[in-house]
Amino acid sequence: MTDHAEQHASPTELTASFTELYGTAPEGVWAAPGRVNLIGEYTDFNDGFVMPLALPHTARAAVARRTDGELRLHSTDVPGGVVQLRVDELAPHAGHGWAAYPAGVVWALREAGHEITGADIQLSSTVPTGAGLSSSAALEVVTGLALSDLFGLGLTAAELAVLAQRAENAFVGVPCGVMDQMASACCTDGHALHLDTRDLTQRQVPFDLxxxxxxxxxxxxxxxxxxxxxxxxxxxxxxxxxxxxxxxxxxxxxxxxxxxxxxxxxxxxxxxxxxxxxxxxxxxxxxxxxxxxxxxxxxxxxxxxxxxxxxxxxxxxxxxxxxxxxxxxxxxxxxxxxxxxxxxxxxxxxxxxxxxxxxxxxxxxxxxxxxxxxxxxxxxxxxxxxxxxxxxxxx
CATH class of the missing domain: 3.30.70.890 (GHMP kinase, C-terminal domain)
Structure with a gap:
């Protein structure tokens, strides 16, 4: 058996690569996991029940604020250079490939009235892409949490998840339900998350296999x-x-x-x-x-x-x-x-x-x-x- 989670870039390594890339140190490093869903599939957009659990595999983000309206995004997992965007020019369905997921979160935060004045972001993920384990939700949630912390937004985990879902629905154009983002934002160690997607009430169910x-x-x-x-x-x-x-x-x-x-x-x-x-x-x-x-x-x-x-x-x-x-x-x-x-x-x-x-x-x-x-x-x-x-x- 293999375990991608063992290949995480450490916070120290991610801080070093951020500093080398952007010429200054990040203000912090955040993580958000992928998930598997134990039971309850295609129910979340029907206001139904789901029961996901977070994986040890995470997307990690080193982030620093900017005040000039520039959004610079880079992933250690994707070939290519830094994606440079303007926060006041972000628009749905504009492409941007993988960068649409974190950029969409910036757009969703600004649409919700939060003043995000720009950021430098370095991302690294061990969530397997294309495996149905919510690698995109992990990117969205880690971006949202970092920006909420840095800009003092005080958003709850559930609020972050809803904003991340809006980013994927309205900005990226994927009509997903809220389960993936809620799992990434809200799951706890040693538990599965019993989530009612109608009102987002949740219960952490012990799951010590x-x-x-x-x-x-x-x-x-x-x-x-x-x-x-x-x-x-x-x-x-x-x-x-x-x-x-x-x-x-x-x-x-x-x-x-x-x-x-x-x-x-x-x-x-x-x-x-x-x-x-x-x-x-x-x-x-x-x-x-x-x-x-x-x-x-x-x-x-x-x-x-x-x-x-x-x-x-x-x-x-x-x-x-x-x-x-x-x-x-x-x-x-x-x-x-x-x-x-x-x-x-x-x-x-x-x-x-x-x-x-x-x-x-x-x-x-x-x-x-x-x-x-x-x-x-x-x-x-x-x-x-x-x-x-x-x-x-x-x-």
Whole structure:
């Protein structure tokens, strides 16, 4: 197994590279993590429930204020020089590649009435990109936290998350829900975050797998299928259409006990077959979050495994956002003795999570890797998901 988290640039190293790049020392260094979502997928933009946990992998930012309106951005992970922008000229959908994520946060802060007069930012991240582990949210949240601290904005973690989501929605143009940013901003060490995305109420749920003799593996398939382009937005629109046909504001308002009747109503109304499937998945996954919460509260973590697998089946068959590689992870892991497994994140590639007995972790990981080799796929990355702290200042 590998662990990208071990490759973090230290605050001292990031401070040194900032100083070399910009000719002056930063005012501090901040970190914000990526995440995996234990259960509750495509529910956040339906005002539903999610249950992510932060990874030890983080985006880190060394930052210093400017007063001349200049925004200078550099990443140690991306080839190329410093991206130079003017804060008063930032505009949505203007491109900028990776730099759109931190630039979008500056734009969102200014749109919210906060006086951001410029900044120099040096970024470094160990969150794998394209793996469905919210590398973009980590960039957004770490930028927002640094600027809130430096400019004395006093924003709460939840307020930072909402601003970061606005940056991704309105500036970058990705219609994501708020889960990724809330996870990066609000998760705590040793816990999963039970988040109600309707009102952003949250509960930190103890999730000490090691104490139970368990491990949660992340399997990064290292693939991203082009089919995913635009598919997220199409599913969001389908969910909104389902809610409209049912006469409710969002699918969160449909109780699980009434799902069967609602699906019959949709079919009778001539709703598109895909809309019926999307509704079934979202309402079902809200219920699965509640199931997992109940099992964790009862100390029955192992019993959550089949719920994870059921979530994957729904994502594969109803939402249709899985792919051959993700399906193979779930199939091979469960066949090798895993307690349960499912894709996590937006799908069409990216990562899956696997709940295993600690004693079986290496065997299951090897079985998945052998299955990929037999199928002719590139070797996946496998590492443990250790519930970690949310965004914070390092120095």
């Amino acid at each position: 090691a104490a139970q003799g368990l491990r949660l593996l992340v399997v990064d398939t290292r693939v991203k299928h082009a089919l995913g382009d635009g598919a997220y937005a199409e599913r969001r629109a389908g969910c909104e259409e389902g809610a409209r046909l049912l006469g409710i504001r969002t699918l969160r308002e449909l109780p699980y006990a009434e799902l069967g009747t609602a699906l019959d109503t949709l079919a009778a109304s001539g709703a598109d077959e895909s809309v019926v499937r999307y509704v079934r998945h979202v309402v079902g996954d809200n219920q699965r979050v509640e199931q997992v919460i109940g099992l964790l509260d009862a100390g029955q973590v192992r019993a959550a495994g089949p719920v994870l697998t059921a979530g994957h089946v729904s994502l594969r068959d109803d939402l249709r956002v899985s792919c051959a590689e993700l399906d193979l992870v779930v199939e091979a892991a469960n066949a090798a003795g895993a307690l349960g497994a499912r894709m996590t994140g937006g799908g069409f590639g990216g990562s899956a999570i696997v709940l295993v007995e600690e004693s079986q972790a290496d065997t299951v990981a090897k079985s998945v890797q052998e299955a990929f080799a037999a199928a002719g796929y590139a070797a996946p990355g496998v590492f443990p998901a250790v519930p970690s702290a949310g965004a914070r200042r390092l120095v």
